[in-house]
Amino acid sequence: MAQRMMQAAVLAAPGQVELAAVPVPEPGAGEVRIRLEGCGVCASNLEPWAGLGWLAYPGQPGGLGHEGWGTIDALGEGVTELQVGDRVAALSYRSFAEYDLARADMVVKLPPALAGQPFPGEPLACAFNIFRRSDIAAGETVAIIGIGFLGAVLTRLASEAGARVIAISRRQESLALARHYGAAETVAMEDHRAIIEAVTALTGERLCERVIECVGKPWPLDLAGDLVGFGGRLVIAGYHQDGPRQVNMQMWNWKGIDVINAHERDPAVQMRGLREAVAAVASGRLDPAPLYSARYPLDRLGEALDATRDKPGGFVKALVMFE
Numbered sequence: 001m002a003q004r005m006m007q008a009a010v011l012a013a014p015g016q017v018e019l020a021a022v023p024v025p026e027p028g029a030g031e032v033r034i035r036l037e038g039c040g041v042c043a044s045n046l047e048p049w050a051g052l053g054w055l056a057y058p059g060q061p062g063g064l065g066h067e068g069w070g071t072i073d074a075l076g077e078g079v080t081e082l083q084v085g086d087r088v089a090a091l092s093y094r095s096f097a098e099y100d101l102a103r104a105d106m107v108v109k110l111p112p113a114l115a116g117q118p119f120p121g122e123p124l125a126c127a128f129n130i131f132r133r134s135d136i137a138a139g140e141t142v143a144i145i146g147i148g149f150l151g152a153v154l155t156r157l158a159s160e161a162g163a164r165v166i167a168i169s170r171r172q173e174s175l176a177l178a179r180h181y182g183a184a185e186t187v188a189m190e191d192h193r194a195i196i197e198a199v200t201a202l203t204g205e206r207l208c209e210r211v212i213e214c215v216g217k218p219w220p221l222d223l224a225g226d227l228v229g230f231g232g233r234l235v236i237a238g239y240h241q242d243g244p245r246q247v248n249m250q251m252w253n254w255k256g257i258d259v260i261n262a263h264e265r266d267p268a269v270q271m272r273g274l275r276e277a278v279a280a281v282a283s284g285r286l287d288p289a290p291l292y293s294a295r296y297p298l299d300r301l302g303e304a305l306d307a308t309r310d311k312p313g314g315f316v317k318a319l320v321m322f323e
Helices: 043-050 121-134 149-160 172-180 192-202 218-227 249-255 267-283 298-310
Strands: 005-013 016-023 031-040 068-075 087-090 099-103 107-109 141-145 164-169 185-188 208-213 228-236 258-261 292-296 317-321
Touching: 005 298, 016 298, 031 087, 043 298, 068 099, 107 267, 121 149, 121 208, 121 228, 121 267, 141 149, 141 218, 149 164, 149 172, 149 208, 164 172, 164 192, 172 185, 185 192, 192 218, 208 218, 218 228, 218 249, 228 249, 292 298, 298 317
Parallel strands: 141 164, 141 208, 164 185, 208 228, 228 258, 292 317
Antiparallel strands: 005 016, 031 068, 031 099, 031 317, 068 087, 087 107
């Protein structure tokens, strides 16, 4: 019998994606195979796309994709809690391809309420886990720096919890998005000192009990430290993968702040966030649909990555969709 083949995207070199015909993977014990409907494009893809010295090129087929969802079409040995035909979101890592494998304990079934809707589970799970680590209470003032997909979802969760959200971002359309998701105040991210002055005025000089940095670059991280008040919590949600950072430890120490790196690596915690996200979207508590601003076929993944980097008008998040 001829081996079944599939299309997969390969990061051949910095700035170069190629499609390859590769064998459809077979699930091992405890795994499921997913015929993918789509996969989100993550900002963390941009550094490999630009070129990182410690990465090997070409990459694995499908290798940058980690936000996939689709339908189970094969079960590995010992899998009993899932069935062929189940529609799922998965935490798997080669989803820029027509099929991917996932551990059976790293997928969540999508309920009928989500039928026909895209569901990039990993970034939604990430937002819920960051929100939990932020420990936000009603009545607190929360600054969120960087209103893209993650910042917008966190704005919704924090405002829903009764916090007063100050959204800080570069683009006016991003600030409008933050208001749509519940931000009480918005501040343009243009001048460092002007932002501090604006937040100082908005908070009666107390600054913020919580500051969530969602960009992953040095300036927003420095700004976050300046905006958190005495005894507050600085939550690092941005993915800092392009080099070391220098921080003002004297100021952090003087203010007595908690600093939380909110990226979870414990699979059980990751799955808790994914289950919470599925429940929230299915119930209508969170509507992420306005954040899915662009859709591309697999053979235009390079364009999707460029758009994620360049953020053309109205852009928030790209989805790669499969027929």
